[in-house]
Amino acid sequence: MADCNNCATSTTCTKDKEACQVVVNQFSKIDRIIGVMSGKGGVGKSTVAVAIAKRLQRQGYKVGILDADVTGPSVPRLLGLHEQRAKHVEEYILPVETMEGIRAMSLNFLVDEENSPVIWRGPIVSNMVKQFYTDVFWGNLDYLVVDMPPGTSDVALTVMQSLPLHGLVMVTLPQDMVSMIVEKAVQMARKMSVPVLGVIENMSYIVCPDCGKKINLFGDGNSDNLLYRHQLHLLGEIPMTQGMASMASAAGTDAEMDALFAPIVENIRKVLG
């Protein structure tokens, strides 16, 4: 959770501590909130966030997923819920639920057409994300997974300041340029006193379907420097697979994904304690 003493904007901020952090509504109780972040776009942050949520749900936990990536919301498609729209009861929004029972909230559940862009300035986007926490009827959840806003911009800052995050999982690729940008997100989290639970290296390799050889698509790059410099755990490596790539469209990829994410989610739970 954000701490005013260490907040990056503490020298200029004039708000009360309470004004900064938001509280979930009286009908919801959320035990753990895990953010999935990456300073760099397109590295698989949303895919990983959904895979973590699915794995936790399969283990029997009550799970929600909050799509804070308001300008590029992909959670509805990744969960196969893109044709659904959210309903509301009085001032509360009801999350859309998968058949398995994962509760999700995304801006795309509120717009008429999923491909309509939101052309909003940062503060409006930030407020929307806060409302996804405060005004959604989450009910009782063991875990809320937050697909964090992209980059290290003001929306990401708001989420770190406002939502009582228990920790962040950083998603990276084995490429120096990506690591460098993810490092900015790690440093931002540290400045905001949000614990970084560890790093998931996505698209680490591909396996040749003919000979089974592992091929490092991004050459010799790896995340070792990032891990070493910031004393972070490697939570796991995910290969580039057709199953992962078609998560938003294909049925039947869950078994593969579940096997890949079982040890990763176990590691996250261990670090969370």
Ligand SMILES: Nc1ncnc2c1ncn2[C@@H]1O[C@H](COP(=O)(O)OP(=O)(O)OP(=O)(O)O)[C@@H](O)[C@H]1O
């Ligand atoms: N391990 C993987 N193997 C194959 N394809 C993958 C893998 N992980 C992600 N992808 C694909 O990469 C693309 C980007 O993934 P995703 O949308 O999850 O990234 P993101 O970091 O959330 O992007 P954005 O920055 O736009 O929010 C998607 O098409 C997804 O299907």
